């Protein structure tokens with residue numbers, strides 16, 4: 001496993017959802033230093049944990065489970081301060097009943113499933129029964145009172161005229177805690193940083209450059225999203241503008257609270273502290 005994480009080019013995981021586009025849009029799929037591997041968050045989480053990837057955009061929850069194994073790449077995140085529009089609980093019954101009912105959750109997520117548990121338990125004193133399913137709203141709601149979707153599945157489902165009540169978890173978190181939330185981070189395995197330092201620095205720089213270029217001009221991403229997924233230019237402009245990609249103080253503070261709650265609920269063993277790769281390294285000096 002070590003060999004895979006340390007060989008050149010190193011494997012780098014890209015979340016295969018529109019929400020991660022700004023981080024990766026201008027990053028080539030293959031260079032001498034790295035090769036991009038695409039998957040849903042749960043797939044990348046597993047590949048990074050098993051050492052098949054040296055660096056990956058992953059569910060922030062995964063870092064919180066074993067912070068000693070990773071460092072975070074500074075200046076890179078997928079988060080919001082407020083509504084996210086793509087992490088949504090679809091309710092078939094009033095919230096009061098859902099809190100004592102049954103909820104199906106997508107098998108593609110790690111951060112949002114725990115975020116949902118926190119919100120329902122700690123904010124609303126709920127104790128529903130949870131199951132994990134493939135992200136298919138109709139199938140999920142067949143035997144359940146509510147369904148959690150993330151990413152493009154959530155976006156598509158939010159456009160359907162099903163008449164269901166919808167809870168946006170980014171909005172909930174902000175109303176409840178007053179803070180932002182970080183759904184995805186870019187993490188590097190510690191041995192990848194030690195043994196493949198220049199490759200890790202290169203992908204870090206390329207991701208930062210992509211983030212800057214994407215957020216400076218959203219137009220190419222917006223056009224592409226309309227063409228490949230649908231919706232309007234206004235929708236996607238608002239969507240990308242609402243997301244925060246630079247892991248600023250509000251996102252860091254929110255994530256620290258999320259890790260404290262995760263520990264309180266017994267979802268993770270310890271209290272994770274955010275440890276970033278030394279930014280001195282990333283300037284190459």
Ligand SMILES: C=C(O[C@@H]1C=C(C(=O)O)C=C[C@H]1O)C(=O)O
Nearest residue numbers: 059086109110111112150151183
């Ligand atoms: C913003 C989103 O955040 C995603 C949610 C994740 C999770 O729940 O584990 C992981 C990566 C993020 O890209 C989204 O799904 O739309």
